[in-house]
Amino acid sequence: MNDFLKWKSCVLSRIDLSKKGSIDAAIQNLVSFINEQNGYCTTSSCSGRIVLLSNDAEQSGGSGINQKKTKKCTWHLVSHETVELHDVLKSLHQVKCESKLKFEGFIMHIKCCGLEEARLMQNAAISAGHRNSGITLGKQGRNIMVAVRGTQCLEVPITDVHGARLTSDLYIKCVLDKANQKLKDNFERIVLFETKLRSLINNLRFSENKTCKKLSNSSSSKTGNRKHKGENPGHLQNEIDVDDVQFLFSNGDEYL
Numbered sequence: 121m122n123d124f125l126k127w128k129s130c131v132l133s134r135i136d137l138s139k140k141g142s143i144d145a146a147i148q149n150l151v152s153f154i155n156e157q158n159g160y161c162t163t164s165s166c167s168g169r170i171v172l173l174s175n176d177a178e179q180s181g182g183s184g185i186n187q188k189k190t191k192k193c194t195w196h197l198v199s200h201e202t203v204e205l206h207d208v209l210k211s212l213h214q215v216k217c218e219s220k221l222k223f224e225g226f227i228m229h230i231k232c233c234g235l236e237e238a239r240l241m242q243n244a245a246i247s248a249g250h251r252n253s254g255i256t257l258g259k260q261g262r263n264i265m266v267a268v269r270g271t272q273c274l275e276v277p278i279t280d281v282h283g284a285r286l287t288s289d290l291y292i293k294c295v296l297d298k299a300n301q302k303l304k305d306n307f308e309r310i311v312l313f314e315t316k317l318r319s320l321i322n323n324l325r326f327s328e329n330k331t332c333k334k335l336s337n338s339s340s341s342k343t344g345n346r347k348h349k350g351e352n353p354g355h356l357q358n359e360i361d362v363d364d365v366q367f368l369f370s371n372g373d374e375y376l
Contacts, residue, residue: 168310
C-alpha cells in the first residue's frame with residue numbers, strides 16, 4: 121500500500137497532458153471522490169462527448185505505387201455538452217474530406233491497489249449500466265487497472281472523401297438529436313455510478329468498523345474475566361486459561 125500511495129501522489133501532482141488540459145465538469149466530483157480513497161487513482165477520463173472529425177490522407181514516404189498514405193484525424197467540433205444544429209453546420213464548412221459525426225460515452229481508467237478494490241469498482245460500474253467495464257492485470261498481477269465503459273455509441277458519415285455532403289440538414293438534425301439524447305443518458309449513468317460507488321465504499325467501511333469493534337469488545341471481555349480470577353495482568357501472556365482450552369484424547373473423552 122505504501123508503494124501505491126507514493127506512486128499515486130506522484131501521478132496526481134503531474135500536469136494534465138490531455139488535449140483539453142482539465143477534468144470534464146460532469147465528472148469532477150466523481151474523480152475527486154475516487155482519488156480521496158487510498159486504494160484508487162484515476163489515470164484518464166472523459167465524461168462523454170459529441171465530435172465532428174475528419175480523416176485526412178497524408179503521404180508518409182516512398183514514391184510511386186510504393187508511396188504510403190496515413191490518416192490524420194482533424195477535430196472540427198468537440199463538445200462535452202449537448203450540441204446545436206447550427207454549430208455542426210458551421211463546422212462542416214471547414215471540412216474538405218471524409219468526415220463523421222460521433223457520440224463517445226463516458227470512460228475512465230482507475231488503477232487499484234488490490235483485486236478486492238478492483239472488484240468493488242467493477243461492481244459499481246456494471247450495476248450502473250457501464251457493462252463494457254473490466255479489470256486488466258499487468259505482469260505478475262501487480263498493475264491492476266479497471267476500465268469503466270458504457271455500451272452507448274454512435275458514428276455516422278457526413279461527407280465523402282472530397283468533402284461533399286452525403287446527407288441533408290434534416291438528417292443531420294435527426295442524428296444530432298440521437299447523439300444529444302445519448303449524452304444525457306450517459307450523464308445519468310455517471311451519477312448512478314457515483315451513487316453506487318459511494319454506497320459500496322460506505323458499506324465496506326461500516327462492516328470493517330463493526331468487525332474491529334466486535335474484536336475489541338471480545339478482547340476487553342477476556343481481559344476482564346482474567347482479572348476477576350485474581351491473575352496478575354503483567355504475566356497474562358505467559359499463562360493459559362483452562363476455560364479457553366479443551367484437551368481431547370483419542371477416545372473422545374474430555375480432560376478437565
